[in-house]
Amino acid sequence: MTAQTAILAQIKAADTIIIHRHQRPDPDAFGSQFGLAELIKTSFPEKQVHVVGKQVPSMTWMGEMEQIPDSLYDDALVIVTDTANSPRVDDRRFDYGKVLVKIDHHPNDEPYGDYTWVIEGASSTSTMIFAFYKEFEDELTLSDAGASYLYAGIVGDTGRFLYATKSETMQVVADLMKFDFDWFKINQQMDTISVEAARASGYVYNNMVTTDNGFNYIILTNEVVENFNLGDFGTAFIVPLLGKINTVKAWAVFEQQDDGFFRVRLRSRNTVINEIAKRHGGGGHKFASGAFAKDIDEVHEIIREADETLKEQTEA
Numbered sequence: 364m365t366a367q368t369a370i371l372a373q374i375k376a377a378d379t380i381i382i383h384r385h386q387r388p389d390p391d392a393f394g395s396q397f398g399l400a401e402l403i404k405t406s407f408p409e410k411q412v413h414v415v416g417k418q419v420p421s422m423t424w425m426g427e428m429e430q431i432p433d434s435l436y437d438d439a440l441v442i443v444t445d446t447a448n449s450p451r452v453d454d455r456r457f458d459y460g461k462v463l464v465k466i467d468h469h470p471n472d473e474p475y476g477d478y479t480w481v482i483e484g485a486s487s488t489s490t491m492i493f494a495f496y497k498e499f500e501d502e503l504t505l506s507d508a509g510a511s512y513l514y515a516g517i518v519g520d521t522g523r524f525l526y527a528t529k530s531e532t533m534q535v536v537a538d539l540m541k542f543d544f545d546w547f548k549i550n551q552q553m554d555t556i557s558v559e560a561a562r563a564s565g566y567v568y569n570n571m572v573t574t575d576n577g578f579n580y581i582i583l584t585n586e587v588v589e590n591f592n593l594g595d596f597g598t599a600f601i602v603p604l605l606g607k608i609n610t611v612k613a614w615a616v617f618e619q620q621d622d623g624f625f626r627v628r629l630r631s632r633n634t635v636i637n638e639i640a641k642r643h644g645g646g647g648h649k650f651a652s653g654a655f656a657k658d659i660d661e662v663h664e665i666i667r668e669a670d671e672t673l674k675e676q677t678e679a
Contacts, residue, residue, distance in 0.1 A: 366480035377440035379411045385446040386453045393425040394516020395444040395488035401509030416453035445488040486527040489516030510542035563591040576673040577612035627654040
């Protein structure tokens, strides 16, 4: 029995299904979470299906999170999408249910749950949800709303098809665009930033640092972020900015958090950087990973490691 078959059997057996995703959600986290919820609701309207996690105001255009009592987890099937490691699951009640399922496309360093379906290297978890629908198309029904969520998730996680995109990815997108939803509106929504974010972009380009080996980075302290009043929009829009420079091979955004540590977003064109992320409390894809630095000294250690990796690749 494949993981997909086992998961479908668990969905059929459950009366209540609760779907989680990772903290600080991106479009694929929301897209796979809401897309799967819509798929189940449309296919099995008699079941209770809930989506939980912290509400992120900048992502409300994709959907609203639910507030549910602990009692709903009794005998529930819990599915976590797009989350490689259990500490990153949003809403810590994910292990309160009767059965736990993990569906993800990141390296499976922590295969938590009773059932695990991971395709490392898939462009997004949203593409996996669509593949799940197609595999059992005779038993499942995908609504137009469900298709729109999955489309948004794919567009977001591929950086508008700049990363992790294969012919199979584009085939999924082509199939999704046959559904009745406004994909043009989604594209526009994902390509806009606030006035405050535009001003912050100017700061980034004026203050970024590029090493001789092609590593580009920006360090954002609490003071800097607060000065731009980005609010709930966040700083995710900054990450692709650093990679637009034609001499850059890899890049990083170091953002200080309220308790002093730094969140690290690492990206590269074709240099494997997820091993660096793993050494600093994170992980992810080969060319797109996240990590943490406890202080500015660890920030500079990550910079040194990344720059040395690029130097070794150049000399090889």
